Amino acid sequence: MNLDAIDGGAELADAPVPGVLAPALDIVVTSVSSDSHTWNLVYLQLVLEEMGHRVTNLGACVPDETIVESCRTGRPDLVVISTVNGHGRHDGLRVIRTLRDCPEFAALPVVIGGKLDTVGGAGGQSAAELRAAGFDGVFQDAGAITEFRSFVAALPVAGLTTGWEPRALVGAGEAMAGA
Numbered sequence: 019m020n021l022d023a024i025d026g027g028a029e030l031a032d033a034p035v036p037g038v039l040a041p042a043l044d045i046v047v048t049s050v051s052s053d054s055h056t057w058n059l060v061y062l063q064l065v066l067e068e069m070g071h072r073v074t075n076l077g078a079c080v081p082d083e084t085i086v087e088s089c090r091t092g093r094p095d096l097v098v099i100s101t102v103n104g105h106g107r108h109d110g111l112r113v114i115r116t117l118r119d120c121p122e123f124a125a126l127p128v129v130i131g132g133k134l135d136t137v138g139g140a141g142g143q144s145a146a147e148l149r150a151a152g153f154d155g156v157f158q159d160a161g162a163i164t165e166f167r168s169f170v171a172a173l174p175v176a177g178l179t180t181g182w183e184p185r186a187l188v189g190a191g192e193a194m195a196g197a
């Protein structure tokens with residue numbers, strides 16, 4: 019396959035992300051129990067699906083137990099928590115401690131992002147606290163999307179022991195057809 023042709027079709031998305039052709043991940047996107055905002059979740063789902071991943075979007079105001087249960091049943095490769103109402107620092111600490119208390123989720127990649135407090139990140143303090151509590155990544159607001167995409171693109175797929183076929187990129191059909 020002519021990979022240059024795929025790159026050539028990438029103007030339909032934004033800047034190409036290294037590793038975007040990696041195997042698909044199963045990803046849970048969720049908010050926290052206090053947060054009723056939903057467009058942030060829709061946005062993240064679209065970003066991840068555009069990268070070719072499979073997303074289960076749990077929606078807004080999700081109880082901690084529902085997040086844990088979803089990880090038990092779905093066995094995701096990644097959990098993405100999004101919250102913008104300003105309580106994310108507190109809700110996030112509670113959720114990650116609950117998840118990390120379960121031995122089976124000790125190494126599960128879990129990230130959080132959005133507007134994590136009401137003071138614009140508190141000079142990095144909120145992120146440092148959330149990382150120390152067990153988050154693998156903390157992404158503050160809209161500016162962190164590129165960094166987030168790179169983080170996701172670098173994640174390994176659990177249980178992948180054989181070779182894989184590159185996935186078709188969303189919208190890359192024309193470029194590939196002409197290859």
Ligand code: B12
Pocket residue numbers: 052053054055056057058061062098099100101102103104105129130131132133134135136137138157158159160162163166
């Ligand atoms: C629409 C809206 C609402 C609607 C939500 C409807 C719905 N179905 O979603 C309603 C009216 C319900 C609402 C309620 C409240 N809201 Co409101 N809301 C907004 C508003 C105007 C737009 C949010 C939105 O949809 N943005 C579009 C999405 C796509 O963008 P986003 O949410 O900003 O997410 C982006 C980034 O943050 C980032 N991101 C988000 N999550 C993640 C995760 C990762 C991993 C990464 C990498 C990036 C990332 O990527 C997204 C795209 O760039 C914002 C103000 C604003 N202009 O942003 C306030 C805002 C979020 N709300 C706010 C507040 C305070 C509230 C209330 C507490 C108000 C109240 N006193 O009742 C309640 C909270 C209710 C609750 N229980 O959560 C504040 C939060 C303040 C803060 N964090 O410092 C904001 C910022 C308004 C403000 N300037 O004060 N709100």
